[in-house]
Each structure stands twice: as C-alpha cells, then as structure tokens.
Amino acid sequence: MAQEPPAHDQMHYEAMAQEALRGVIKAALKRAASPEGLPGAHHFYITFKTEAPGVSGPVDLLSKYPDEMTIVLQHQYWDLAPGETFFSVTLKFGGQPKRVSVPYAAVTRFYDPSVQFLLQFEASAAPTDPGAEDHPDEPEAEPGPPADPAEKVVSLDQFRKK
Template structure:
C-alpha cells in the first residue's frame, strides 16, 4: 500500500520537534533545568551543518556533542540550532540542522530518540530506552554513518 500521508516523515518531524523544544526550554530558562543534559549525535557532512573544518576532519562522518555545563550562545531556530562549545580548550561555533541529528539522549531522565539516516526511509527507529542509560565520555566521539542503537548508551 502507498502511504500518501507520509506517516514516517510526519513522525520524524514530530520527534525532531521534541528535540527543538527541549533545546528551547534550556535556552529560555538560562540553562538546562535540574540535572538535564543532552548528548546529541549528528552527521558532520549533512547539508547545512556548519562546523570548523578541523572538526569535520577529526569526525568525518558523525560526532556527538554534550550540552551540559560548558556551552555558550545557544540559539534555537525552527530548523537548526547554534551553540558554542570548547574543543581542546578553544571555543568553536557550531550550527546544526535538526535534520542532521541521528541521536538525542537525555540520560538524566532516561530519554532517547534515534533517527534513521537521510539516505534511508525517514522515521524514528528507536524509542526511549527502557534500561538506565550509561553516560558516554564527555568528549565528542566518532561513530559510523549508520545509526547506532541506543543500546550503546545502556548501563551494563
């Protein structure tokens, strides 16, 4: 059957809206409330991603950023967000389209979303994990271009 309504695309857009609103709530409250903090993985070469060339060279496919204590100038727009983070002690400006995000995790409340790659059918592929989440190291890491299961964030 043909899906003329496009439920997969609608679902993905709705879940990206959750990410946008979570970032906005952090912005409007002058920082993330309570113990909330975010791990945001995104494709570094996706259309619209603007990060320094040395970060693209270091993370040619995907990287994960941590939004917790040391971030500045968070601006949340309809289709992207901008943030300043330090890499090796040097502040760097990043502009990340919501469409480039592959994973969003808030381990403080055991919430996570994973999105399929743009090259595949659009849609959310993983619900919030049911087991407590193990926090990854607070430095960005390289991951493959394919979506990684949220099992990588689960406590062992």
C-alpha cells in the same frame, strides 16, 4: 483468502512522525537556552551527521568526524540558539571555543541520560564506515546509549572546573 499488500503510503506518515519528534529536540533546546537553563540534572547528548546539508563549523573539527559527531550540552556551552530549522551552539574543543550549527534534520540521536530519554532517527543515505578506528587522543564520554563503533563522542568533562 489472500491478503492484499498494504497500500503505498502517499501521506508519508513516517517522515511526518520523524519531523514531529525533532520538534521535541527543538523544544528541549529552547528550554535549555532560556535564562533558567537546563533544569536539575538534565543534559543532552546530541549526535548528528557531519556531512549533512546545512551542518557548519570549523573545518578542522568537522573533518575529525567524517560521519557522525556527538556533542554534550551540560555545563559548558554558550550562545545556544535554537532556530526553527537548526540550532547553533559554542562549545570548547581542545580548550578553544568553536561554534557549530546543526539542522534538526541532521540529528540522528538525542539522549538525556538524567532521565534515560532517547530519540533515534533514521540515518541519512550516507553509508557509515564500519572499519573506522577510534582515536586514543580524543576525550572519552560518560556512558550513554548503545552506539555504533564508528561513532565518535566528544565530552566536555575534561574542560569543566572541579
């Protein structure tokens, strides 16, 4: 007896599931933006496509990361504003405060290493550059989830007061 191929998903369940999981990010950021801030040791590594529609920030910063960028929300972030479709935050890069705005749809990875919680999302249709080289002058991040070699991680560790 031959099996019939699965029917075409006209409900788009995968897209609905991705959107629902991005709601987890929005809820976590809303909690981090509350007056109590991040509870305990929680902190977030958020990776996003820098060329995705709606991503905004200083051109010099985004041009250093032509594919993806990872930001860390832990001790030094300001004016975190999680909206319905995007979030904005001010972070220091090279000692200078810079504001970035990121649509939740541009997020490809959300990781809270304090509890080993990871959400990964389908990458956009933009191809990645497997030959991208690392820049030795960029700050290093503490170990996180397995990452592609082309990924650039921005860590705020060097800017923290000890």
